[in-house]
Amino acid sequence: MEPQRWLAELETELHQRRLPRRYVTRLMRELSDHVMDAWENSMIKDDQSSIDPESRLGSPREVAESAEQSYCQRTFVARHPAWVFGLLPPLLFAVVAFFFYFFSAAMFMELTDPSQREAIARSPWLPTVIRAYFVGCIVLTSLIVTVTFSMMARRFAVRRRWPMIAAVSVAILCGSFWSQVTPKTPEQMGHFTIGLSLADWPAEATLPRAVQLATPLAVAFWLTRRRRTTQLPLAT
Structure with missing residues (x-):
């Protein structure tokens, strides 16, 4: 040539x-x-x-x-994967989840008046909607974080185990979240409770929590499996 x-x-x-x-x-x-x-x-x-x-x-x-x-x-990501894929995923998860949940709550308060909120609070389907929305926020956040670190691993030629470690930490965090909704009645105020615990597994391993746990693991496995068949030998 x-x-x-x-x-x-x-x-x-x-x-x-x-x-x-x-x-x-x-x-x-x-x-x-x-x-x-x-x-x-x-x-x-x-x-x-x-x-x-x-x-x-x-x-x-x-x-x-x-x-x-x-x-x-030569990049920081490749030289210090333990810091990047071990420490940052839970932090990013917390930031993104906080943004999704509280930003949407603030928008709801801004776009509705007190009378509308009172009517919604008494609705029988409100607990189901709130729990579904909460699970959706958790799953969407886990997808964003998992895809981010899987693509980062691909970009900087980091071994497959590191994005999987990030996905495991995110999955544990996602699976630990639970929520409970008490609708408002004439006798009592409504309550929405969020918890973070793995102590009640597997007794409280409901379908939403199982989805929260499995989603980041499945996405990371799929992304890194595709990458493994097309990339060169990777850096440690």
């Missing part, structure tokens, strides 16, 4: 991997100098075997894969 064509294909491969522009520019400059120097020397010495960069350095795809792996191994 001609040097110019080899360099052009390599640059395309690097951009397809979404590596930082500075990194690609610096790498292409270094490789271009190296390839063109080797080409000029081979022309002077009339050594045709040294002209083809693919025979000396590998195909553009192989070089791009090696460059991607080298870049990923």
Whole structure:
């Protein structure tokens, strides 16, 4: 393969991997100098075997894969996966869940007047709706966090066990949440209680809590299983 064509294909491969522009520019400059120097020397010495960069350095795809792996191994995520995938998922889960639940509650209070809220509070279907909404917030939050860390593991070439560890921590947290709704009656005020405990498993392993527990595990397993069949050997 001609040097110019080899360099052009390599640059395309690097951009397809979404590596930082500075990194690609610096790498292409270094490789271009190296390839063109080797080409000029081979022309002077009339050594045709040294002209083809693919025979000396590998195909553009192989070089791009090696460059991607080298870049990923230098990042904080690849060097400290225990911190990133062990500590951050529960924190991100708490932040996103808080946003979903309390932002929507604030919107409800803003968009309804006291008389409407009074009528809704006496509705017989309110407990079911509140519990379904609570479970939906938990499941959606777990999906966001699990997908985020699974994609991060793919982006920075981290081994499969780390996004699975993140998913397990999120699943335990999700499965620990329970809720109880007491509707409002003329004799008493309504109550909505949220708890966080695994002590009542498996006696209180209701379907919603089972869904909360299984969702992040299933999503992480699916995402990392797909990645394992297409990626190169990964960094530790």
